[in-house]
Amino acid sequence: MNNYNKLLCDISKPGRTGYRLPPDELENIAVEDGIPAGMLRKDEPALPEVNEVDVIRHFLNLSQKNFAIDKGFYPLGSCTMKYNPKINEDMAALPGFANLHPYQPEHTAQGALELLFELEEMLVEITGMERVTLQPAAGAHGEMTGLMIMKAYHESRDDHKRTKIIVPDSAHGTNPASAQVVGFDVVEIKSNKDGDVDLESLKAALSDEVAGLMLTNPSTLGLYEQNIVEVAKLVHEAGGLLYYDGANANAILGISRPGDMGFDVVHLNLHKTMTTPHGGGGPGSGPVGVKKHLVPFLPKPMIDKKEDNTYYLNYDLPQSIGRIRAFYGNFGINVRAYTYMKTMGAEGLKKVSQMAVLNANYLMHHLKNFYRLPIDRVCKHEFVLAGLGKSELHVSTMDVAKRLLDYGFHPPTVYFPLIVPEALMIEPTETESLETLDSFIEAMAAIAKEAEENPEMLKSAPHVTPVGRLDEVKAARNPVLKCASMGGEN
């Protein structure tokens, strides 16, 4: 099993099963009676036929080829791949939480409602907002919710001209996409040479047709927006609202609050900042906070407290944008975030951001000796290098990233943000030790040396991973989506 490399359909044998069904109680009923002929399938579905132990071994073997934060350093910029403390899992698995049913009566779920109520209070304090909804299931879902709230606000004032959302060119791709989904037109504005919003471009873009501006602070370059107060003033003077994308909140906990910066709406990614599982494992959680003037439009239900100190789901919110998710958000994930925040405490969370910023600056300070640093100023929780900066070597950022796999590290984010050529976006997070950071610096330095001495070896990297360099172009142009041995084709 050392080199296990099969697809599930490769181990399929006709007739092999992992289950036995009870007798068919409906065998006298003809399927054809209930389903139109044109919708009936004529052949059996081509599903793999396998027994239980082979399925378990198949997926376990594949999973062991995976890279995960529990296996090694994972400095994937913009993503905040921080270690997820295992106490989070213990708390989420408590029977009182894990076995709750969303339909059970409120008075039997007071503990769960109290937890959500307190989680909201903590997020309110961290963001400087008035109230927070815990319903959105991820960051982009939070963006959509926030934008719907902004739209509802303008419409409630009979201000129907505001059809545009301004997004800086350094924004996360989800920002313009979310604005589009909610029906806004997107106006992109440039960054200046320091990586901040260009105030002249902003002024030119503002008008009575602008519903708001979406901004990440620190920005996608890992830099604190130096003009944020001026930006907020300009947008508000033009009648627009400010949306804070919380993707980079790991840099500001307990130090600076979006509400104080002038933002009206905020989302946080609990799967980044508050150590809930991230990536393919998910699910995520993207709570949205708003200032007082936007509270009436929050999704319903909100969790409120009665005079007798019991909690209830408040549906009596006539101006609400309505439900944006079934039930009350990803509850188990919110339990994990609550656990993390209570474990850390207010001082602990502040320390998280201080260490995240210190670790990023430590790496930046050392790596700029080997790689090009386009904007050399104190960074926040992440920074962006412009590759090796030696185009004559013909070694690309992709080659560097692939070679890092051979050194046992997950590569940083590459080719994003788009405004930096050959971008390598590095975010170490707060939990990494000095020894881990130093070994990463050593690997990056070694790769820079290899680029000079043996560029061909970098171009064919990785060499020690389960599979070598994948042909991403071929995969995108000619994807094979079905298993050939099961009768599939391209």
Add this chain to the structure above:
Amino acid sequence: MREMKDLLFTNEHEWVDVQGEEAYVGLTEFASKALGDIVFVELPEVDDEFSMGDSFGVVESVKAAADMYMPIDGVVTELNTELEDEPAQINQAPLEGWFLKFKVTNKEQLGELMTPADYERFCEEEA
């Protein structure tokens, strides 16, 4: 064969080939190299009407996705649907891989586009 010297350019790295009342638009070599191997192209419909600067389509490479912008006002008259099946043509011969042909509705706007010499300087600044 199309040659750089006969074309006009936008600061979104598109070339424009004016043929009488109509014009072809495509992506420059500079942009196709910056994007890397292009794997997907999305085109508009014939008769779609666009203003200068409107996004009319999308190109995607393994590295990034980018909008294609209308260089000047116009109405689409023909599409190069071959690109949808073989987006690699853009990398192989950027000047041959035109995206669409359109009827020029405001000839005066041509004056706002870059000449080959201007565009060369523009690329040097961006590089």
